[in-house]
Amino acid sequence: MTEALLDEAGLVRWGRSLGEVAAREAVFVALSGPLGAGKTRLTQAACAGAGVSEAVTSPTYTLVHWYTGGRGPVAHADLYRIRDASELPGLGWEELETRPGAVFVEWAERAGDELPPDRWEIRFEFAAGGALRRVRVCVRGCAPPIPDPAVYSAAPEAPSC
Ligand SMILES: Nc1ncnc2c1ncn2[C@@H]1O[C@H](COP(=O)(O)OP(=O)(O)O)[C@@H](O)[C@H]1O
Numbered sequence: 001m002t003e004a005l006l007d008e009a010g011l012v013r014w015g016r017s018l019g020e021v022a023a024r025e026a027v028f029v030a031l032s033g034p035l036g037a038g039k040t041r042l043t044q045a046a047c048a049g050a051g052v053s054e055a056v057t058s059p060t061y062t063l064v065h066w067y068t069g070g071r072g073p074v075a076h077a078d079l080y081r082i083r084d085a086s087e088l089p090g091l092g093w094e095e096l097e098t099r100p101g102a103v104f105v106e107w108a109e110r111a112g113d114e115l116p117p118d119r120w121e122i123r124f125e126f127a128a129g130g131a132l133r134r135v136r137v138c139v140r141g142c143a144p145p146i147p148d149p150a151v152y153s154a155a156p157e158a159p160s161c
């Protein structure tokens with residue numbers, strides 16, 4: 001597990017690098033954290049990194065949006081409206097596992113056991129009175145290494161020299 005404190009600019013830069021890798025390697029990305037924490041903002045940055053040129057809007061009123069990026073397809077799902085995995089069938093969830101592409105899912109914890117075993121997990125918390133976000137990342141199963149958020153940290157450690 002790795003964690004970092006990110007301001008919005010850092011989160012966007014990290015998100016772009018996530019999108020590049022996720023699109024190339026068709027990674028499933030599970031996002032969790034409170035409303036306003038930055039899950040959509042990160043997904044928008046990841047779509048830019050994946051080469052998506054369309055505007056990426058929150059899919060809160062549908063379940064899944066698919067985008068065609070220069071580096072590969074990207075799906076953006078938001079499970080805010082559902083309670084648990086029993087509501088997933090018929091909402092486009094199955095396609096996330098079968099159709100090739102990167103997948104970014106907000107409120108991913110609501111999918112429970114329906115999450116694929118190989119995935120990146122990214123958890124968000126508010127920090128520093130709201131200006132920063134603490135992100136915690138974890139690679140599960142055989143998902144590829146995740147770009148390190150600490151590289152984009154708002155509070156880099158002082159050089160030791
Ligand atoms: N460090 C930060 N990282 C991400 N978003 C931030 C940060 N600081 C402020 N923001 C703002 O917080 C909001 C995050 O909203 P959003 O991404 O829609 O959250 P969520 O999808 O998690 O509900 C945006 O308005 C963004 O401009």
Ligand SMILES: [Mg+2]
Pocket residue numbers: 039040041058078106
């Ligand atoms: Mg959102």
